[in-house]
Amino acid sequence: MNQEQILYLIEGAWGTLLLSVLTFAFSAMLGLAIALMRVSDNRIVRAGAFGYINIIQGTPLLVIMGICFYGPSILGFSATSALFAAVLALTIHAAAFLGEIWRGCIESVPRNQWEAAECLGLNRLQRMFQVILPQALRIATPPTVGFMVQIVKNTSFASLVIGFAELSYNAKILNNSTFKPFLYFGAAAVLYFIICYPLSWLSLKLERKLTLARS
Amino acid sequence: MTYQFDFGAVLQYWPMLLQGAETTLLMSFWSTLAGFVMGVACAIARSSGGPLLRRAVGAYVEVIRNTPLIIQSYFLIFGLSSVGFTMSILTGAILALVINITAYTCEIVRAGIESVPRSQREAAECLGLSPLQVYWHVILVPALERVYPALTSQFVLLMLVTSLLSAVGTEDLFGISGNIQALTFRNFEVFIVLWVVYLAMSVLVRGAFALAGKVMFVRRRRLGTLL
Numbered sequence: 001m002n003q004e005q006i007l008y009l010i011e012g013a014w015g016t017l018l019l020s021v022l023t024f025a026f027s028a029m030l031g032l033a034i035a036l037m038r039v040s041d042n043r044i045v046r047a048g049a050f051g052y053i054n055i056i057q058g059t060p061l062l063v064i065m066g067i068c069f070y071g072p073s074i075l076g077f078s079a080t081s082a083l084f085a086a087v088l089a090l091t092i093h094a095a096a097f098l099g100e101i102w103r104g105c106i107e108s109v110p111r112n113q114w115e116a117a118e119c120l121g122l123n124r125l126q127r128m129f130q131v132i133l134p135q136a137l138r139i140a141t142p143p144t145v146g147f148m149v150q151i152v153k154n155t156s157f158a159s160l161v162i163g164f165a166e167l168s169y170n171a172k173i174l175n176n177s178t179f180k181p182f183l184y185f186g187a188a189a190v191l192y193f194i195i196c197y198p199l200s201w202l203s204l205k206l207e208r209k210l211t212l213a214r215s
Numbered sequence: 216m217t218y219q220f221d222f223g224a225v226l227q228y229w230p231m232l233l234q235g236a237e238t239t240l241l242m243s244f245w246s247t248l249a250g251f252v253m254g255v256a257c258a259i260a261r262s263s264g265g266p267l268l269r270r271a272v273g274a275y276v277e278v279i280r281n282t283p284l285i286i287q288s289y290f291l292i293f294g295l296s297s298v299g300f301t302m303s304i305l306t307g308a309i310l311a312l313v314i315n316i317t318a319y320t321c322e323i324v325r326a327g328i329e330s331v332p333r334s335q336r337e338a339a340e341c342l343g344l345s346p347l348q349v350y351w352h353v354i355l356v357p358a359l360e361r362v363y364p365a366l367t368s369q370f371v372l373l374m375l376v377t378s379l380l381s382a383v384g385t386e387d388l389f390g391i392s393g394n395i396q397a398l399t400f401r402n403f404e405v406f407i408v409l410w411v412v413y414l415a416m417s418v419l420v421r422g423a424f425a426l427a428g429k430v431m432f433v434r435r436r437r438l439g440t441l442l
Contacts, residue, residue: 059413060375060376060378060409062378063389063406066402066405067403067407153282154283156284160285168285168286172289175293181289181293185293189287189290193278193281197281
């Protein structure tokens with residue numbers, strides 16, 4: 001592997017990081033909304049979020065990518081950029097999973113915390129944002145960090161339907177012109193591992209800490 | 216919106232879609248079965264094997280779980296063919312899926328095994344059960360029953376992710392839909408149809424797992440309680 005090829009792979013890794021960060025930022029917002037809808041008092045709102053989660057979790061990410069890539073032009077937006085379509089699809093997908101993870105965390109805050117907050121005369125919004133969510137955040141951190149690994153790996157789907165130039169796409173290009181699959185895909189795997197493993201490790205460590213604190 | 220939808224153009228190729236769906240289910244079935252057996256074996260090795268075996272399985276699980284499936288399958292399928300080891304695309308795809316899903320299954324089952332309290336094991340030993348009986352009746356089966364919902368979700372995700380293997384040329388539902396796109400130029404409609412078919416298949420797979428759970432876990436069937 002010469003220097004140019006190494007740089008090309010690192011450029012791909014940069015694309016992967018960019019996609020991951022954007023996806024996490026947007027899916028955190030949408031995921032929080034979904035999680036809050038799941039614990040809403042309104043049945044229709046709850047059912048809507050439930051439907052969203054189940055439909056998205058039953059759809060392959062590649063199909064969501066296709067819909068996000070070809071859909072906007074049908075709605076009249078001209079020329080969807082690959083980055084936009086990829087982030088849109090990854091966000092729609094990740095939000096369903098994050099929403100479900102965070103719903104579990106919100107619900108695992110002890111019931112008497114809700115009641116105590118109610119007794120203090122806090123309204124529903126104050127209860128959620130000042131009492132429940134800060135506590136849920138602690139429980140949510142380890143699985144959320146763990147899910148970031150999933151997001152990083154899922155960005156590799158953007159190389160297929162959309163053809164966004166991220167790590168696996170660039171590795172494929174290098175392999176197509178030189179045909180040394182073990183070398184280039186091995187190198188790409190190492191780069192993915194370097195991005196993902198610290199997150200996995202952190203997630204496990206945080207989880208252990210939380211289990212100790214709670215027991 | 217001036218776009219004219221034409222689902223008829225796509226749906227006239229329904230025999231292709233059906234054939235693709237069949238391939239997808241076939242790939243999912245074999246990789247689920249092999250992945251489950253190997254995953255359980257790895258979980259046993261990781262929770263009660265010797266230190267060397269534990270480390271080896273641990274390393275395998277970490278490598279697989281921290282790299283994307285697409286890279287694993289390129290590495291495996293293109294890699295093996297570059298050193299002259301050829302096999303059918305379908306076999307290679309299933310092999311890649313099995314190697315991937317085994318790692319995830321291993322972690323889930325291991326969590327189940329570790330959740331069985333020590334006292335249960337000791338109680339079973341006091342009752343005079345042989346070590347094998349203890350392992351089977353008190354540890355493994357209850358552990359599997361406990362993690363069955365997580366396993367179900369993982370295997371539904373596996374069914375959905377078989378679509379990724381179209382990148383190495385399998386003619387699964389997603390791969391074959393590429394041909395329909397080329398024939399009709401109706402890409403958006405193709406994706407909408409795929410969406411519906413995959414949703415239906417995930418409902419089907421979920422139902423099959425619920426049914427299999429009822430057959431496998433006698434205790435739950437009789438008592439209907441959670442473990």
